[in-house]
Amino acid sequence: MHSSGFEFNKEKMFLRFNGLMLEIIEKSTGTKTSKNTHQNYKLFQLYHDEFLFRSYHAYSILKRMRSLKENVLKPQFERLKPHLNITDETKILFSSFVTREYIYFVLPFLNTLFILQDRIMLLLKQHLNIKFTKPVQKPEETDQSFKWRLMSFRDSIQKFSGYANNNFKILNKFPNTIQKLVKDYWNNHAKNIRQYRNLDQHQYQMYYHSFYSLKPKEEFVLYLPDEITKNIKLHEITYNKNIVALDLFESEFRAFHDFVESMLKQIKVQPSEIQPGQSFSPLEGLLKYKNGTLLSIMVIGNEALTFRISKNNDLNSEAKRTDLKSIPNRITSFNWEFK
Numbered sequence: 001m002h003s004s005g006f007e008f009n010k011e012k013m014f015l016r017f018n019g020l021m022l023e024i025i026e027k028s029t030g031t032k033t034s035k036n037t038h039q040n041y042k043l044f045q046l047y048h049d050e051f052l053f054r055s056y057h058a059y060s061i062l063k064r065m066r067s068l069k070e071n072v073l074k075p076q077f078e079r080l081k082p083h084l085n086i087t088d089e090t091k092i093l094f095s096s097f098v099t100r101e102y103i104y105f106v107l108p109f110l111n112t113l114f115i116l117q118d119r120i121m122l123l124l125k126q127h128l129n130i131k132f133t134k135p136v137q138k139p140e141e142t143d144q145s146f147k148w149r150l151m152s153f154r155d156s157i158q159k160f161s162g163y164a165n166n167n168f169k170i171l172n173k174f175p176n177t178i179q180k181l182v183k184d185y186w187n188n189h190a191k192n193i194r195q196y197r198n199l200d201q202h203q204y205q206m207y208y209h210s211f212y213s214l215k216p217k218e219e220f221v222l223y224l225p226d227e228i229t230k231n232i233k234l235h236e237i238t239y240n241k242n243i244v245a246l247d248l249f250e251s252e253f254r255a256f257h258d259f260v261e262s263m264l265k266q267i268k269v270q271p272s273e274i275q276p277g278q279s280f281s282p283l284e285g286l287l288k289y290k291n292g293t294l295l296s297i298m299v300i301g302n303e304a305l306t307f308r309i310s311k312n313n314d315l316n317s318e319a320k321r322t323d324l325k326s327i328p329n330r331i332t333s334f335n336w337e338f339k
Helices: 003-011 015-028 035-083 097-103 106-127 143-156 160-164 176-203 245-266
Strands: 091-093 210-213 219-224 293-300 303-310 322-326
Touching (some): 003 015, 015 035, 015 106, 015 245, 035 106, 035 219, 097 210, 106 160, 106 245, 219 245
Antiparallel strands (some): 293 303
16 A cells, blocks of 8 residues: 555545546456557556655655644743743744754645646546647748747646646646636646745745744744745745745645545546555566565554565465564654753
């Protein structure tokens, strides 16, 4: 099972997305397919597995940030507070190696959500068997101009922004209900979060406004800029709205999840829990690593599931035998200690 499986099942998250893969499997079972169809199916498997992996990556980043804030930074400040001469301050500039650890998660989260937005349209396009027609060179068009237009087309079909802005009319290929969901999500959520990511990547302006807030609530906060536009200058960036990064990130991840599940509901995909042993990563390269046999170990809590996979993929082979063994696993998380 994906590491995401247990928690996503518990939280009822991305279950329709998981049902999408099962629907593809059911449609292909017992049918003769062409070589090209088989290759597309394997690509879909890879995208599906990557999507679940990255979804859980974003989810786990938020859990880690919340844990650092509530279980580490809060106790740390409370120990310091009796020794502070606080008068009328509403916030205190607060820095420690743990605040650095907290801030390190910002760009990975933004990048991961950025990638997920791009991937979902590729998966949906493939599932709906949507084909795009490449641009052709116009009689009056120069070779260089056509080259750039072709590159722009290829770029657009790989990016969520290309679909949201309907570049080359690519969004028109999707059902009307999907088109509306894409545009609404872009205008209300995706555009904003992608602008934060671009600002962080290109101007490094996301890390200077971290404080321990005293009013209206005592908590560690990293504030985000109020509004970001494509060509905003450094001196134009303001922080007057007190947008708390973690609160916004949690809200945006939920909005993305709901957007994905809503699209799949529109095309009648049924929710399905992620099952033990369910993984679609291609193993061909790994199987050649040790003369056709690969030992696999999955550690969950204090239990380990070990099994071998044979190169000939024979379900009845001894190499497919599984054993559930209890092992001493004392490392379950990182612990922070302050003295």
